[in-house]
Amino acid sequence: MRAIEYSRTGEPDVLxxxxxxxxxxxxxxxxxxxxxxxxxxTDWKSRxxxxxxxxxxxxxxxxxxxxxxxDAVGQGVDAGLVGRRVWIWEAAYQRPxxxxxxxxxxxxxxxxxxxxxxxxxxxxxxLGVPFMTAHxxxxxxxxxxxxxxxxxxxxxxxxxxxxxxxxxxxAIQLARWSDATVITTVSSPEKANLAALAGADHVxxxxxxxxxxxxxxxxxxxxxxxxxxxPAANAAIDAAIIAMHGSVAIYATDGGNTxxxxxxxxxxxxxxxxFVLLYNAPDSWRPRALGDVEAAVRAGAVRVGPEAGLPLxxxxxxxxxxxxxxxxxxxxxxxxxxxx
Numbered sequence: 182m183r184a185i186e187y188s189r190t191g192e193p194d195v196l197x198x199x200x201x202x203x204x205x206x207x208x209x210x211x212x213x214x215x216x217x218x219x220x221x222x223t224d225w226k227s228r229x230x231x232x233x234x235x236x237x238x239x240x241x242x243x244x245x246x247x248x249x250x251x252d253a254v255g256q257g258v259d260a261g262l263v264g265r266r267v268w269i270w271e272a273a274y275q276r277p278x279x280x281x282x283x284x285x286x287x288x289x290x291x292x293x294x295x296x297x298x299x300x301x302x303x304x305x306x307x308l309g310v311p312f313m314t315a316h317x318x319x320x321x322x323x324x325x326x327x328x329x330x331x332x333x334x335x336x337x338x339x340x341x342x343x344x345x346x347x348x349x350x351x352a353i354q355l356a357r358w359s360d361a362t363v364i365t366t367v368s369s370p371e372k373a374n375l376a377a378l379a380g381a382d383h384v385x386x387x388x389x390x391x392x393x394x395x396x397x398x399x400x401x402x403x404x405x406x407x408x409x410x411x412p413a414a415n416a417a418i419d420a421a422i423i424a425m426h427g428s429v430a431i432y433a434t435d436g437g438n439t440x441x442x443x444x445x446x447x448x449x450x451x452x453x454x455x456f457v458l459l460y461n462a463p464d465s466w467r468p469r470a471l472g473d474v475e476a477a478v479r480a481g482a483v484r485v486g487p488e489a490g491l492p493l494x495x496x497x498x499x500x501x502x503x504x505x506x507x508x509x510x511x512x513x514x515x516x517x518x519x520x521x
Contacts, residue, residue, distance in 0.1 A: 184283030185501040190230030191503035193509070194248070196282075204278065206255035206285045209451055211262060211290050213269060217306035218498075220283040221244030221347070222433070225461075225509045230469040239277045241320045243505075244518070246358040247272060247281025249304025250297060258290050267293040268305035270313060272458055281306075282501055284520055294475050301494055307347070307485045307515050308474055315351035315457055316470040318408040318430035319359070321455040326359075327466075329473045334361035337371075338400045340422070341365040343410040344376035344384065347515050348432060350491045353379040355473075358482040361406075364399060372513065374389065379490030398420045403427060403450070415436035419444035428453040436467070485515060495519050 182203050197283045206212045208478040224244050230237075247269045249264045273280035279288050286422050296305045319329060319339065326333045339356040343349045344365030356363045357380040365381040367373045373384045398402060403424030409415060412429075413436040419429045420443035425452060442454065477483045483492045492514030496504040504516050 183498055184242055185280075186242050187228055187264070187497060188237050190228065190235045190237060191233040193225070193505040195228065196502045196505060198501070200498055201283065203276075203285050204318065205235055206253055206258070206287050208256040209258060210252045210255040210287050210288055211258060211293055212250045212253040212285055212287045213247070213249045213267060213293065215247050215249040215281050215284060215286055215300070215495060215520040216302040216521055217248045218244045219245055219306035219309065220247060220504050220508045220516040221310040222508060223310060223503045224273075228505065237277075241273065241277045242280035242283050242286075243273060243501075244281045245271050245273050246306055246309035247286065247383070247520075249286075249521070252285070252288070254266050255483040260292070266296040266298065266302075268296045268308050269280065269293055270309035271460070275487070282399065282498065282518060282520070283394055284498075297479055299481070300478050301485075303312075303517060304478070304483070306517055307491070308478070308483075310459065310472045311347040311351040311515075312355065312477075312483070313470050314432050314457060315355050316347075316473060317457045317466065318432055318458070319356055319406060320354060320469075321430050321453070321457070322406045322428040323426040323451070323453060324450040325404040326467055329355050329360065330476060331358045332360050334359035337405040338362045338364065338403075338406065338424070339406045340396065340404040341376075341381070342415055343367070344379065344497045345372035345490070345513055346382055346410060347491065349376070349381045349408065349410065350489070353381050354483045354489070355477060356483070357381075358477055358480070362400070364396060364404065372442050375490040375492075375513070379447045392418050393421045398422075406430065408432070411435040413440040416440045417443055420452070423447070423450055425450045429457050430455045430457050432457040491515050493517055
């Protein structure tokens with residue numbers, strides 16, 4: 182089968198197209214015939230590593246997210262799963278041969294979620310990292326909720342920083358599905374349009390408007406939950422508009438690895454600054470997130486494509502390096518590799 186791998190860290194050109202044997206699933210595993218492989222920032226960051234040229238042995242197949250159909254199961258797995266359409270999460274984490282940038286991926290059965298017939302493989306490959314990250318960010322606020330869904334965020338206001346990004350788009354869609362009032366910040370009219378298509382109630386262009394003033398006009402008592410992509414740039418704003426017992430969920434470090442924490446403005450409302458990394462998030466949260474995202478898909482509450490504020494960029498498996506480069510260069514939208 183065709184597969185992409187890298188045996189040393191570095192630029193996108195370390196990604197190599199190779200021929201690999203098709204592996205059989207072991208106990209508790211399934212083999213998925215991959216249709217789409219989703220590319221996320223976590224994928225290029227893993228490929229780049231901390232120092233270019235570091236050997237990777239065994240070679241790593243990249244990409245955590247994907248979609249396809251189960252074509253074989255291992256011992257202890259229900260044979261009735263064969264033929265089921267699924268989406269995959271964390272395929273490559275601690276599994277060198279598990280990434281989705283290949284024609285067949287073997288992963289633990291717990292890492293696949295059924296994809297309804299009415300949901301496209303494109304949507305399936307967009308769900309893992311962005312939607313799981315968004316779910317975590319939206320459920321770490323004091324007094325919950327633990328789950329998302331209709332009514333779960335009713336009466337609450339969510340601010341999504343960077344609403345035109347993949348996680349931002351997912352957060353907007355999940356928050357609206359849960360009946361929150363959603364505010365988002367963007368840097369251009371084009372991104373403002375994408376955020377509005379995703380479902381944001383209020384869109385603020387932070388390059389042209391005073392974010393604090395605009396948000397205080399919308400919600401005088403502040404924002405309950407902030408989904409934060411750039412704490413270095415936004416910490417002071419977040420502290421100024423956070424509501425009593427609100428939370429700032431930080432899932433990325435755009436703009437720098439350090440930031441100044443406004444202590445007193447955060448202490449007065451008993452605010453929570455919560456860092457979010459999927460791979461070591463609490464085990465108790467993960468099943469809830471998977472169940473809620475699956476429910477949102479079945480309800481038709483989440484979408485992808487330009488009409489949903491998330492343009493899709495398709496690349497062939499042979500163009501995996503170009504796909505990684507596009508994400509690394511912050512292309513607006515979602516990058517997918519068409520494996521099949």
